[in-house]
Amino acid sequence: MDIVVLVKQVPNTTDVKLDKNTGNLIREGLESIMNPDDRNALEFALQIKAEYGGTITMVSMGPPQAVDVLSEAMGMGADKGLLLSDMAFAGADTWATSYTLGKAIEKIERFDLIICGRQAIDGDTAQIGPQVADFLDIPQITYVTDIETVSNKEVIVKRRLEDGHERVASQLPALLTILGGANNPRYPNIGGLLAACEENAPLAAWNAADIGVMVNDVGLAGSLTHVIKTYVPKFKRQGETLEGTTAEVVRQLIQHLGKSEGASACKAVAATCRLMADTKQEGI
Amino acid sequence: MYRSDAEQLIRKSIARFVDAEIIPNAQEYDNSKEYPKEILKKIADMGVFGIRYPKDRGGCGGNSTLFCIVCEELARGLMGLGATVAMQCLMGTNCLFIYGNEDMHEHYFLPAMKGEKFGCFCMTEPEAGSDMGAVSTRAEKTNDGWTINGMKTWVTSGPIADFYTVMCQTNPAKKIRGLEFFFIPRDTAGVSVSKPFDTLGTVTSKISEVSFTNVRIPDAFCLTRDGQGTGYLFSVLAEIRCMTAALAVGLQRAAMDDAIRYARERQAWGKPIGNYQLIQAKVANMAVNLEASKLMTYNALKMVDRKIECKNEASMAKYFATEAACSAADSCTRIYGAYGYSMEYPAQRHFRDTRFLLNGGGTHEILQTNIAKWVGL
Numbered sequence: 001m002d003i004v005v006l007v008k009q010v011p012n013t014t015d016v017k018l019d020k021n022t023g024n025l026i027r028e029g030l031e032s033i034m035n036p037d038d039r040n041a042l043e044f045a046l047q048i049k050a051e052y053g054g055t056i057t058m059v060s061m062g063p064p065q066a067v068d069v070l071s072e073a074m075g076m077g078a079d080k081g082l083l084l085s086d087m088a089f090a091g092a093d094t095w096a097t098s099y100t101l102g103k104a105i106e107k108i109e110r111f112d113l114i115i116c117g118r119q120a121i122d123g124d125t126a127q128i129g130p131q132v133a134d135f136l137d138i139p140q141i142t143y144v145t146d147i148e149t150v151s152n153k154e155v156i157v158k159r160r161l162e163d164g165h166e167r168v169a170s171q172l173p174a175l176l177t178i179l180g181g182a183n184n185p186r187y188p189n190i191g192g193l194l195a196a197c198e199e200n201a202p203l204a205a206w207n208a209a210d211i212g213v214m215v216n217d218v219g220l221a222g223s224l225t226h227v228i229k230t231y232v233p234k235f236k237r238q239g240e241t242l243e244g245t246t247a248e249v250v251r252q253l254i255q256h257l258g259k260s261e262g263a264s265a266c267k268a269v270a271a272t273c274r275l276m277a278d279t280k281q282e283g284i
Numbered sequence: 285m286y287r288s289d290a291e292q293l294i295r296k297s298i299a300r301f302v303d304a305e306i307i308p309n310a311q312e313y314d315n316s317k318e319y320p321k322e323i324l325k326k327i328a329d330m331g332v333f334g335i336r337y338p339k340d341r342g343g344c345g346g347n348s349t350l351f352c353i354v355c356e357e358l359a360r361g362l363m364g365l366g367a368t369v370a371m372q373c374l375m376g377t378n379c380l381f382i383y384g385n386e387d388m389h390e391h392y393f394l395p396a397m398k399g400e401k402f403g404c405f406c407m408t409e410p411e412a413g414s415d416m417g418a419v420s421t422r423a424e425k426t427n428d429g430w431t432i433n434g435m436k437t438w439v440t441s442g443p444i445a446d447f448y449t450v451m452c453q454t455n456p457a458k459k460i461r462g463l464e465f466f467f468i469p470r471d472t473a474g475v476s477v478s479k480p481f482d483t484l485g486t487v488t489s490k491i492s493e494v495s496f497t498n499v500r501i502p503d504a505f506c507l508t509r510d511g512q513g514t515g516y517l518f519s520v521l522a523e524i525r526c527m528t529a530a531l532a533v534g535l536q537r538a539a540m541d542d543a544i545r546y547a548r549e550r551q552a553w554g555k556p557i558g559n560y561q562l563i564q565a566k567v568a569n570m571a572v573n574l575e576a577s578k579l580m581t582y583n584a585l586k587m588v589d590r591k592i593e594c595k596n597e598a599s600m601a602k603y604f605a606t607e608a609a610c611s612a613a614d615s616c617t618r619i620y621g622a623y624g625y626s627m628e629y630p631a632q633r634h635f636r637d638t639r640f641l642l643n644g645g646g647t648h649e650i651l652q653t654n655i656a657k658w659v660g661l
Contacts, residue, residue: 031296064286071288072297083286188297190331190354191344197290205285 037117328399
């Protein structure tokens with residue numbers, strides 16, 4: 001079973017801050033990490049490899065320092081790493097990114113399964129996996145929470161729906177996108193990490209010429225969408241969690257509603273609740 | 285092709301483990317005083333115990349700098365854990381690695397790399413600490429091996445160890461030059477281990493006495509011979525001191541992180557106490573001392589890795605970083621105010637754990653004496 005795992009290096013925060021003037025992400029002081037959902041994807045790949053054998057090839061598109069996520073993946077047990085890095089790839093939207101990844105995967109001689117995280121914590125689009133599958137014209141199963149069985153011809157997985165789960169079978173090759181929290185990813189092995197830092201480590205870097213793409217088809221130039229404006233959402237109201245028994249929480253809620261300024265409706269609700277509480281004592 | 289920087293990669297991986305697995309449970313571990321078996325299994329599975337040994341001998345192919353980066357990060361999470369791991373990675377296994385035979389390698393060293401067996405180092409005695417010439421645990425040559433008699437104390441990991449590296453006197457007339465190291469499995473007749481000590485700090489690290497009464501061992505268990513023991517002792521002491529300095533750096537970071545977090549949260553007169561200059565001064569001093577400690581520690585470690593003699597640099601780093609850790613823990617408890625006196629908050633744990641650092645790797649009194657001597661006094 002030869003598996004390709006797509007992985008992205010992302011800033012270690014879900015609270016992304018943008019420069020007010022340029023609209024760019026403020027990266028200073030932010031640590032870069034392996035995208036959390038991708039870690040779950042790799043864990044499934046490692047479990048499949050442990051049971052059925054084969055190889056795991058990690059593919060990432062990013063700047064030179066993105067090699068760190070490939071090294072980390074190899075510390076976890078991946079066999080090879082491939083970094084797609086070229087100034088021409090910069091500024092790519094999901095279309096151009098998927099095209100670049102797809103062209104690179106086409107060049108990889110053989111794969112049975114492509115596994116990736118559902119979405120990256122910096123972009124939150126969840127589009128890369130489905131678009132890569134579409135480019136390669138292979139089946140895709142998204143929102144996977146468990147991989148039940150894998151054979152030479154098919155994979156059976158469990159995927160999350162809004163109101164439950166469904167079991168889906170697909171012929172191979174196929175692409176799966178994995179939900180965060182689907183498994184418990186292992187920590188890297190120190191020996192594996194050190195081996196990934198050696199000169200003879202099985203890591204390769206491909207640029208635009210290596211994967212046979214025109215620079216106008218990738219990166220910002222090849223993107224179908226363009227960012228007009230970015231801004232930091234303003235949170236005018238902040239939520240608060242009330243804790244305690246139902247009765248205690250309702251009492252706290254009544255107090256809060258009663259304090260609401262300029263909200264006569266809330267005050268009315270509060271007064272009604274208070275009356276009910278007085279009447280029924282604990283049985284609110 | 286691009287390659288990752290090994291030191292940054294290892295630090296980041298261990299830090300992620302410490303943040304996720306140790307720090308959220310550190311207070312619980314400390315309160316329970318239990319030996320953290322499960323977390324040590326995870327650390328073993330990551331290959332940490334083999335970090336400073338070559339790949340062809342069952343290690344990871346790292347070096348002393350990488351080993352101390354791991355020690356620093358673990359100590360940032362829980363000092364007791366850092367102490368146990370340091371013992372296993374260095375003092376508990378190093379002499380066996382250098383001088384042990386193939387049988388010892390297969391049955392003890394390799395299992396130790398996987399965390400299946402634990403080793404420890406027996407050096408201090410009730411009447412011999414800094415004055416190593418006073419060591420009285422006696423190794424006497426017999427026709428078919430050696431007989432060991434004596435008692436060791438302050439043996440870190442003594443209660444959990446499967447084998448001991450024991451410093452013994454082979455010729456009292458030679459004093460320190462007569463010291464040699466012996467390999468003694470715990471299940472050898474005549475070995476007895478006391479109950480774990482009730483200690484002020486590093487309570488998850490188990491420390492005990494280990495006594496040897498007419499312990500008969502084969503000649504092959506004599507690891508160092510003809511004065512090698514003293515040379516080995518001095519060479520490993522430099523690395524032990526660097527390791528202790530790295531643990532101290534980890535503690536400083538923990539104390540500073542907790543102090544900053546609290547200073548941002550705690551309000552007084554309508555604003556966080558971190559807005560007041562006297563709190564800022566304490567944090568600034570912690571930061572400056574931390575930076576200096578790091579520089580001294582990792583400078584000495586680069587010398588260890590290059591096999592450059594660095595007894596002075598290692599002693600200075602251990603002395604400075606540990607004093608800075610004591611100061612950082614003290615400042616942390618002061619910034620916490622009355623809560624620094626409460627067992628519910630981490631400040632008190634940092635404060636207690638510094639006492640372990642003051643003695644391990646040499647007391648500061650003996651280090652100061654040596655440093656003064658080495659600079660020409």
